[in-house]
Amino acid sequence: MAMLWKFMRVAKYSKTALSSKVKVRGIPTHSRHSSSKSVPSDFGASAPCSNTVELLGKSYPQDDYSNVTEKILSKVGKNLHNRKHHPLWLIKEQVKEHFYKHYLGRRGTPLFSVYDGLSPVVTVQQNFDSLLIPQNHASRRKEDNYYLNRDHMLRAHTSAHQWDLIHSGLDAFLAVGDVYRRDTIDNTHYPVFHQMEGVRLFSCHELFSSIKDGEGLQLFERGHRTAHKQECHTMEAVRLVEFNLKQVLTKLMTHIFGDAGAHDKIGWAFGLGLERLAMILYDIPDIRLFWSEDERFLKQFIGPHIWHKVKFQPLSRYPPLINDISFWLPSETYSQNDFYDLVRTIGGDLIEKVVLLDEFAHPKTKKVSHCYRIIYRHPERTLTQDEVHRIHQAIEESAVRELGVEGRF
Structure with a gap:
């Protein structure tokens, strides 16, 4: 259980977080699929010049916020999470299969949509403002992020896509991709890693329909913020949502390891680091290995299906x-x-x-x-x-x- 909470992040959605003009309804039938249109890995990124950064076919003028390096640009578009038989791809596919199999809509179709080909270049508004992160918040610092300029950056988390996906009409989705952060250097930290974002929103009827006398319960109230809930949510709604999230993650971790806002909605969100999961599951000792082109590493993860057992066999340990x-x-x-x-x-x-x-x-x-x-x-x-x-x-x-x-x- 300790491992479960290590990977969990809860977000309770406020009624005022998004425009009240936008109504989020059930997922359209045509949207219940995995979006795998990835950023092409052979569409190169050029080194920053004095005036612009050329990345994924677009040009971004540099300014006093530009700090992305050539080394980082060379990682954009590699899409390790979409590379078949790569350990990050295996983890992603295992999580996808779990959600497709265990969470179904009324017609038996998957409840969760999966988006694993979204561009890692986002606006500052997407990465911070849409998540209600204050202008003076420490997470916006140049020291911790890779900025193309004041308006565009390499996403620091897959949460940067929450607002857009929710406003497209989605109530349940997984977003997967490479994220970029300036960080310390050791065997568990790398400036590029991969996240999976899960979001689930509930209407009042969906949340309380199975509760005895639930007709009189409400999602929102005019209250005050406490250590347990936001000021607009009822305690009953918060407890049910937290219980639902705990169940979802407990089932997911057991399955793998063995024994941004909406109108009139409440929901949860979680974030999983795919490298951290793969390092535990496959006993991979160094995060740099995920970027290896050495066949001795990659061939260890080729198997007949995504659930085949793999225990990483270390390459020769070279002296430091x-x-x-x-x-x-x-x-x-x-x-x-x-x-x-x-x-x-x-x-x-x-x-x-x-x-x-x-x-x-x-x-x-x-x-x-x-x-x-x-x-x-x-x-x-x-x-x-x-x-x-x-x-x-x-x-x-x-x-x-x-x-x-x-x-x-």
Whole structure:
């Protein structure tokens, strides 16, 4: 059960979250399908130039918010979750099959639609405003996101599509895709990973129809916000929705592992990290392996059906090479994620981990120094001291040039 709640996120939908002019009804029959029209992986992204970023056939003018790197752009359109027999594809298909089989509408058709080909380029309005995230919220920071410009970004979560899908008339759907966040560097974190978003909305009749004397119960009230509910929802509605979500996720986790707003609706939402699920299910030790082209990795997941048992057999464990880097910080505007992003850009998947070893403030000058340990390890071959030295030197030079640090090399 602890694992279940680790992957769960609850969202209770407010009556005022969306325009009252839009009525969300049942899913149209023609919409109950899996949308697999993916962004083509061979439609390349060009490196950022001085004025624009070319991505997926569109041009985005750069401004003071632009911070997406060539390394990140090279990942856009890979669509690992739609690559047959890839471990992320296996997890996605297993979850899809579970929802298709166990949640049916009145006519026996799947209740949940699946959308796994939505573009990862979204507007800031989609990623934040539509989810009622305040303008000054920390999650909007450049240090944590990849912006094409002030108006467009690489989605930080599949929740960026909730508003549009709900307004298209959907009450139950799964959205799957690659998401992008600037983050620390270790074997469980990567700037690109994959999420599955689940959303289910209920009308008053749907929620209370099976409850004794449910005719007198309501979804909304004029109350106040508490630690347990929003100010507009009744406690009865919140408890039923939370119970429903707990049942859904409990069944889903058991099935896999074994024993944004609407008018006059209430609902739940959850988010699953596909890499985290696959690492647990298949014993994959390093998140970088999901991007491997090594046949020794990929062929392990080819089988007769999506439920075939797989226990990852590690590739030869190559020795790490470790180098430290120390520098004085330029000012209070320095961000560790800027340094991590620079290291990733230069070292790519040769970087296994970056750890802040020491932080020192000079007693007289008050200048602050950071010392980082960078662990280099190739997942598929042995690195040489010479090639690591060249990469490490490039990181030192770029840190001085790009971040304005003062080297203590």
